[in-house]
Amino acid sequence: MRAKVVCVCLVFMWMMPLALAEKEFPISLTCTNCHQDRYNEWSRSMHALSVSDPIFEAAYLRAYESDPKYRIFCLSCHSPTTRITHDFNLTKSVSVEGITCSFCHSVTAVEGNNFTFNPNNPMQGPYNDSNTDAHASSYSALHTKSEFCAGCHEFSINGVPISQTYSEWKASPDAAEGKQCQDCHMETKSGIAAKGGPVRDKVYQHFWYGGHTGQFLQNAFQIATSIQRTGNRVNVTLNITNNNVGHMIPSGLPMRKVVLDFNATDEQGNVLYSAQKVYAKTLLDQYGNEATDFWKAVSIAKDNRFKPDESRIEVFEFDVPEGTGRVDTQATLTYQLQAEIITTEMESLNVELASASSSSVSNATATYPTPKAPDIGWIGFLIAMIAAVLVIRRKR
Numbered sequence: 406m407r408a409k410v411v412c413v414c415l416v417f418m419w420m421m422p423l424a425l426a427e428k429e430f431p432i433s434l435t436c437t438n439c440h441q442d443r444y445n446e447w448s449r450s451m452h453a454l455s456v457s458d459p460i461f462e463a464a465y466l467r468a469y470e471s472d473p474k475y476r477i478f479c480l481s482c483h484s485p486t487t488r489i490t491h492d493f494n495l496t497k498s499v500s501v502e503g504i505t506c507s508f509c510h511s512v513t514a515v516e517g518n519n520f521t522f523n524p525n526n527p528m529q530g531p532y533n534d535s536n537t538d539a540h541a542s543s544y545s546a547l548h549t550k551s552e553f554c555a556g557c558h559e560f561s562i563n564g565v566p567i568s569q570t571y572s573e574w575k576a577s578p579d580a581a582e583g584k585q586c587q588d589c590h591m592e593t594k595s596g597i598a599a600k601g602g603p604v605r606d607k608v609y610q611h612f613w614y615g616g617h618t619g620q621f622l623q624n625a626f627q628i629a630t631s632i633q634r635t636g637n638r639v640n641v642t643l644n645i646t647n648n649n650v651g652h653m654i655p656s657g658l659p660m661r662k663v664v665l666d667f668n669a670t671d672e673q674g675n676v677l678y679s680a681q682k683v684y685a686k687t688l689l690d691q692y693g694n695e696a697t698d699f700w701k702a703v704s705i706a707k708d709n710r711f712k713p714d715e716s717r718i719e720v721f722e723f724d725v726p727e728g729t730g731r732v733d734t735q736a737t738l739t740y741q742l743q744a745e746i747i748t749t750e751m752e753s754l755n756v757e758l759a760s761a762s763s764s765s766v767s768n769a770t771a772t773y774p775t776p777k778a779p780d781i782g783w784i785g786f787l788i789a790m791i792a793a794v795l796v797i798r799r800k801r
């Protein structure tokens with residue numbers, strides 16, 4: 406008994422200095438004085454919203470209700486500092502900052518979904534000559550490579566691959582050319598990396614535009630249409646191409662979908678034919694139903710997403726009534742960030758990716774690809790506003 410107490414005491418004495426020496430992860434505000442631009446960019450990114458994003462919040466609550474073990478699991482990526490702080494109730498400001506500066510810049514190694522990181526580490530970054538009194542710095546080749554992102558952007562549950570953005574990239578022509586995630590998602594410009602620092606050819610912007618960014622999505626696809634008419638039989642061939650996406654589209658969580666809507670009308674606007682196609686990865690739960698909650702998935706039912714640089718032909722064939730004059734067609738590709746989990750504020754977020762139309766008089770052939778609709782970059786803004794309202798409400 407006595408030996409046990411002594412032993413426990415010794416363990417405590419051994420742990421104390423360690424606990425005292427443990428530095429806290431600094432919050433992002435401590436970087437703003439010197440890294441104003443990076444702070445402004447990051448604070449509007451999905452990484453900064455990764456715990457306060459309402460779509461995540463709703464899913465997280467459902468996962469937690471289905472099994473409390475998911476708390477540690479979900480937060481390991483959405484609030485990665487909890488891997489060390491164990492602040493699973495999110496009481497620290499730095500935990501609520503989600504994927505924050507001091508997490509990413511303390512990472513020294515990534516292995517599968519495991520990160521080696523510590524607030525005591527020097528700031529890991531892309532420069533080998535940076536110098537400041539504010540913090541120690543260290544060159545990290547890892548930060549310039551897709552492998553850094555892979556620690557979160559690739560994972561499985563129950564052996565079912567849920568998000569495979571990294572391996573999709575690895576198999577893409579972009580990877581073969583050496584184009585990393587950072588090259589597309591952290592666009593560079595010239596400028597200073599920090600107040601007082603030298604002007605550099607390349608500083609890396611921290612927006613991480615993606616599926617939540619209308620503008621970014623609209624560069625992803627083109628559609629070319631050709632229409633043929635033989636008597637009352639109409640054949641429309643769509644050639645859907647993408648060439649600047651380094652992974653499948655949509656990538657990431659299976660709740661993302663791309664939907665093709667096709668319509669043919671006559672001169673009076675009467676609908677002659679319409680069809681819809683959905684491109685997505687579909688998960689099944691243990692009962693064989695579609696698993697909209699990805700953590701309940703046991704298998705993949707189908708996956709018909711677009712591969713990087715794929716060019717896909719879709720053909721629609723239909724008959725029009727005798728005596729029909731001109732036939733007009735319209736094809737629209739929409740990106741849907743399916744949010745079935747949100748039942749109150751939002752149903753789903755839709756962004757038009759590309760559209761094309763064509764017209765045909767009887768027996769004639771014509772092709773008219775039309776320019777894309779003007780940009781609507783409001784989706785990120787909408788999410789940010791809702792997140793802000795939720796945060797303010799919670800603080801009260």
Ligand code: HEC
Pocket residue numbers: 431432433435436437438439440506507510528529530531532533534535536537539540542543544545597598599600601602603605
């Ligand atoms: C008092 C000013 C100051 C503060 C505060 C500050 N930094 Fe820095 N930081 C600098 C300067 C100066 C450089 C060097 C810039 C250069 O060489 O271009 C730098 C460089 C860096 C680098 C690049 C390191 C490399 O070698 O590639 C990273 C990453 C970084 N800082 C992250 C942070 C983070 C994260 C915070 C907040 C937790 C922070 N800094 C706070 C001034 C500061």
Ligand code: HEC
Pocket residue numbers: 451452454455456458461481482483485504553554555556557558586587590591613614615616617618
């Ligand atoms: C610690 C985990 C983690 C790391 C490391 C990480 N990400 Fe993310 N990333 C996330 C999470 C989680 C989200 C989604 C946040 C949300 O919407 O709730 C996200 C969102 C994104 C988005 C936005 C997607 C959209 O729909 O708009 C892009 C783009 C992105 N990450 C790219 C990257 C790149 C590139 C890297 C490497 C430089 C990287 N991420 C590193 C976890 C991570």
Ligand code: HEC
Pocket residue numbers: 433436440443444445447448452504505506507509510530531548549550553587588591597598599607608609610611
């Ligand atoms: C998701 C991880 C991630 C987060 C969060 C993040 N960074 Fe970075 N940061 C990177 C990566 C990766 C690079 C290097 C990109 C490259 O070289 O290809 C980088 C580069 C930098 C650099 C050096 C180059 C430059 O563009 O200035 C600084 C300074 C920096 N980050 C500061 C910050 C600050 C400050 C924050 C928070 C406001 C922050 N970072 C948040 C991943 C992150």
Ligand code: HEC
Pocket residue numbers: 551554555558570571574579584585586587588589590614615616617621622624625649650651652653654655656657661740
């Ligand atoms: C050649 C440029 C390019 C490369 C390389 C690239 N991406 Fe993307 N990424 C895009 C574009 C464009 C989109 C928007 C179209 C879309 O929805 O896929 C996107 C979308 C995303 C999304 C949102 C999911 C989606 O499909 O809407 C995430 C997350 C993401 N990228 C992460 C990554 C990660 C992680 C890597 C590296 C493993 C990477 N990207 C490599 C261009 C690129």
Ligand code: HEC
Pocket residue numbers: 458460461462464465466468475478479480481482483518556557558559560568656657658700742
């Ligand atoms: C291995 C890292 C990782 C784990 C663990 C993880 N996520 Fe994510 N999560 C991501 C990344 C990366 C994204 C952003 C890109 C994408 O869609 O793949 C994301 C995006 C999301 C989104 C979409 C947010 C939006 O605004 O579109 C939801 C919802 C989500 N995660 C819920 C969860 C839940 C619930 C859990 C726990 C059951 C969880 N995640 C566990 C990495 C992770």
